[in-house]
Amino acid sequence: MGIRRKLPPLTALTAFEAAARLSSFTKAAAELGVTQAAVSRQIQLLESQFGFPLFARLHRKIEVTDRGRLLASASQEAFDLISASVAEITKESQETEVTIAATVAFSHFWLLPRISDFSRQHPGINLRIVTQDNMPNIESNKLDIAVRFGNGMWPDGQATLLFDDEIFPICSPQYAQTAGKIETLQELVNNPLISNMVDDPTWSGWSEWLAAFSMELPKKTSGLRCSFYTEAIYAALNGQGIALGWRHLVEDLLIQGQLVRVTDFTVKTRNAYFAVVSKRRLPSEATRLFQSWLAETADAPAMANQVTAVL
Amino acid sequence: MGIRRKLPPLTALTAFEAAARLSSFTKAAAELGVTQAAVSRQIQLLESQFGFPLFARLHRKIEVTDRGRLLASASQEAFDLISASVAEITKESQETEVTIAATVAFSHFWLLPRISDFSRQHPGINLRIVTQDNMPNIESNKLDIAVRFGNGMWPDGQATLLFDDEIFPICSPQYAQTAGKIETLQELVNNPLISNMVDDPTWSGWSEWLAAFSMELPKKTSGLRCSFYTEAIYAALNGQGIALGWRHLVEDLLIQGQLVRVTDFTVKTRNAYFAVVSKRRLPSEATRLFQSWLAETADAPAMANQVTAVL
DNA sequence: GTTGAGCATAATCTCGCCTTATGTGTTGAA
DNA sequence: TTCAACACATAAGGCGAGATTATGCTCAAC
Missing domain, CATH: 3.40.190.290 (D-Maltodextrin-Binding Protein; domain 2)
Known part of the structure; x- marks a missing residue:
């Protein structure tokens, strides 16, 4: 698995992870310091790439799908891992x-x-x-x-x-x-x-x-x-x-x-x-x-x- | 730790992870399908952002530093996690x-x-x-x-x-x-x-x-x-x-x-x-x-x- | 000394991603 | 019923991150 792995666009993934965690594109956009439209596009990109939805669009809220939940939890773990490592090597x-x-x-x-x-x-x-x-x-x-x-x-x-x-x-x-x-x-x-x-x-x-x-x-x-x-x-x-x-x-x-x-x-x-x-x-x-x-x-x-x- | 974590540029991190794993900018570039120069620039970006080197530049080879090794291992784990998750949700x-x-x-x-x-x-x-x-x-x-x-x-x-x-x-x-x-x-x-x-x-x-x-x-x-x-x-x-x-x-x-x-x-x-x-x-x-x-x-x-x- | 392998640097280009602006659908209050 | 508000979708356009090409630098091997 090590070599030549296929990774999805990682910036899109950060947007997705935030949206899944906060259950809101708008809040995710605020957290990432971008506009809501940007988050929406990024997630569409991911979804079109995978070929299935990551969120169920309900009336005034969204809900992650089963597959989305899996991806979100893995992404969160992954980003936490990186973030912790960066904190570790940065602190002097x-x-x-x-x-x-x-x-x-x-x-x-x-x-x-x-x-x-x-x-x-x-x-x-x-x-x-x-x-x-x-x-x-x-x-x-x-x-x-x-x-x-x-x-x-x-x-x-x-x-x-x-x-x-x-x-x-x-x-x-x-x-x-x-x-x-x-x-x-x-x-x-x-x-x-x-x-x-x-x-x-x-x-x-x-x-x-x-x-x-x-x-x-x-x-x-x-x-x-x-x-x-x-x-x-x-x-x-x-x-x-x-x-x-x-x-x-x-x-x-x-x-x-x-x-x-x-x-x-x-x-x-x-x-x-x-x-x-x-x-x-x-x-x-x-x-x-x-x-x-x-x-x-x-x-x-x-x-x-x-x-x-x-x- | 969950919210507002500070992540390094992730594309740069993929370049770094590949370079660390392969101990070569050139090979990393080949694996990622980009030029060697691109990898070099990305890693410089990371290094300048952190304020310390991730690789020791030796004569015809590079060697990850201690901090680099830590970051590389965390990155590898993180990307493996994502990649595995993508494989899991993609397979039908x-x-x-x-x-x-x-x-x-x-x-x-x-x-x-x-x-x-x-x-x-x-x-x-x-x-x-x-x-x-x-x-x-x-x-x-x-x-x-x-x-x-x-x-x-x-x-x-x-x-x-x-x-x-x-x-x-x-x-x-x-x-x-x-x-x-x-x-x-x-x-x-x-x-x-x-x-x-x-x-x-x-x-x-x-x-x-x-x-x-x-x-x-x-x-x-x-x-x-x-x-x-x-x-x-x-x-x-x-x-x-x-x-x-x-x-x-x-x-x-x-x-x-x-x-x-x-x-x-x-x-x-x-x-x-x-x-x-x-x-x-x-x-x-x-x-x-x-x-x-x-x-x-x-x-x-x-x-x-x-x-x-x-x- | 010359060669060559591998990384650094510079200039330039381009497309990925963001923004602004506006559309659409649903809800809840008037 | 109607309308305002909220949340996500969509379209068009701009900008900059990150790619490329080209070239320089360094040191070991021959």
């Missing part, structure tokens, strides 16, 4: 605020511990972080950047890869000491396994993790069942059992020695973390700076000396 | 096929038992029924009508109410006889309660139904747990316990005496059944006929003599 705001959306876990364990580094580099830029687990819509929530986990295909924005991830069991050093050496997955599942509620289908829980090694989660398992991933990690920090650690989320805690890995078994996730920006909006300079900082920081090795969130 | 097909989407339960218990009536009235129209539980997209699946359960607000189409619904417990006559009289909800929950898996948030299960009477579903309940609603109803028909009956779905079976109500407790649903048609497409005569048949039949009382699906 020195935007100093950047709004970022991320999940609770990502925010807490990755973004917030690192964010001060960005603010130090760019003191003039104000960051607003929207922490929300269900995927927010970029347009309607006025987001500049959303950090999402998935396959990189989203309809509302352009995604750039931050990093893949992998998942492995972790626990506190104390717990590891008392539990003793864990060699097999069978030994592993005899420990209390800390899990959390998931409604995100891309998220992996214990049963999916074990399934990667063709193992089933035993019917009867002990271990906490938390509402959020953050709580699961804190439970592990408190020595209450073994949780699933997502590498980039727990890396700081591993380096600081607050968590340890209990086995070498690990699962690489099929999905990955992406930074998503709107297709519709022009990224401000501040947004662009944040995006490149995000990409750089995602590439950089985890920092041991990093101060981690409230512990 | 005597469509004789109507494609209807509905859930498994609605299809099985309501639509299919009644459909022959429509075919008898309109032998020339071929019906294609897409039975699918997750909500299909109207545009991409080329649906003419979708029957949906919800609040009537969907972004992709215009909904007209078919009927409200209510939910009450039902079982087979044999089961009712052996179970004896059921007066209270407490007696009710002591029976095996047949349920089915739900992922639809608008769907109500036993716990939601009981909650309407400020009652909790006991932790320990007996009763089958089916994958689909249809299976739950068949389980009830087989006398395996008490299921939740949706009035319009089980009405035929009630009238035929294959199912009976066990209590007068009933819950009116907040949502309702709607027939949804695309905003983008012009309903064919056949579609319109089917839609009015649907509305009439939904209004009509249930028919006892109706032959019901394979039993």
Whole structure:
């Protein structure tokens, strides 16, 4: 459909769209700043070109036909689209605020511990972080950047890869000491396994993790069942059992020695973390700076000396 | 935004859109059937009006700027929208096929038992029924009508109410006889309660139904747990316990005496059944006929003599 | 250095679109 | 019934947006 499409005369279409919206040639003419006759002619032109009427001429009013209604709604959408785009590229705001959306876990364990580094580099830029687990819509929530986990295909924005991830069991050093050496997955599942509620289908829980090694989660398992991933990690920090650690989320805690890995078994996730920006909006300079900082920081090795969130 | 929007010259915009898409003024000119100079002038006009370049002029090629890219993508979408709409209203097909989407339960218990009536009235129209539980997209699946359960607000189409619904417990006559009289909800929950898996948030299960009477579903309940609603109803028909009956779905079976109500407790649903048609497409005569048949039949009382699906 | 591909610029023309003026049909008040 | 008023249609004519033709400019390739 892209190439060689047949478009009706667009000036005529604007006249038609206004007339349909206002249900009046005269009002449409006033809105467009032309005479009523001009609108009448333009619409006749369209109608003769299509070969059917767009309006039913009633006594002192007009009424769009079914076909006309369809065309009017499409035209209105189209012109709104153009108009919004023009407004977007025309406005020259020195935007100093950047709004970022991320999940609770990502925010807490990755973004917030690192964010001060960005603010130090760019003191003039104000960051607003929207922490929300269900995927927010970029347009309607006025987001500049959303950090999402998935396959990189989203309809509302352009995604750039931050990093893949992998998942492995972790626990506190104390717990590891008392539990003793864990060699097999069978030994592993005899420990209390800390899990959390998931409604995100891309998220992996214990049963999916074990399934990667063709193992089933035993019917009867002990271990906490938390509402959020953050709580699961804190439970592990408190020595209450073994949780699933997502590498980039727990890396700081591993380096600081607050968590340890209990086995070498690990699962690489099929999905990955992406930074998503709107297709519709022009990224401000501040947004662009944040995006490149995000990409750089995602590439950089985890920092041991990093101060981690409230512990 | 609707009124008095400021649009750039649209002919210039078509030139720009083509140039951006083809990355060449010359090719754009060829596509539009004008000279290269014309395209060049139009784009200059746009640029001077905006006050910034839309293309970076490189040596033997051009490259859209960031702002240009945004405008180009919006323009392309807009023109595609118009072009599609024009194609839709221009085509004059005597469509004789109507494609209807509905859930498994609605299809099985309501639509299919009644459909022959429509075919008898309109032998020339071929019906294609897409039975699918997750909500299909109207545009991409080329649906003419979708029957949906919800609040009537969907972004992709215009909904007209078919009927409200209510939910009450039902079982087979044999089961009712052996179970004896059921007066209270407490007696009710002591029976095996047949349920089915739900992922639809608008769907109500036993716990939601009981909650309407400020009652909790006991932790320990007996009763089958089916994958689909249809299976739950068949389980009830087989006398395996008490299921939740949706009035319009089980009405035929009630009238035929294959199912009976066990209590007068009933819950009116907040949502309702709607027939949804695309905003983008012009309903064919056949579609319109089917839609009015649907509305009439939904209004009509249930028919006892109706032959019901394979039993 | 010469060539040539692709965009810019200038001068000119023309037809698409607007305006003015008037016609037609319907309605509602006198 | 009549007539004024309102809303869209139609006709004639003018003007300017946008097309054309012709030529210039620039830079990479040979």
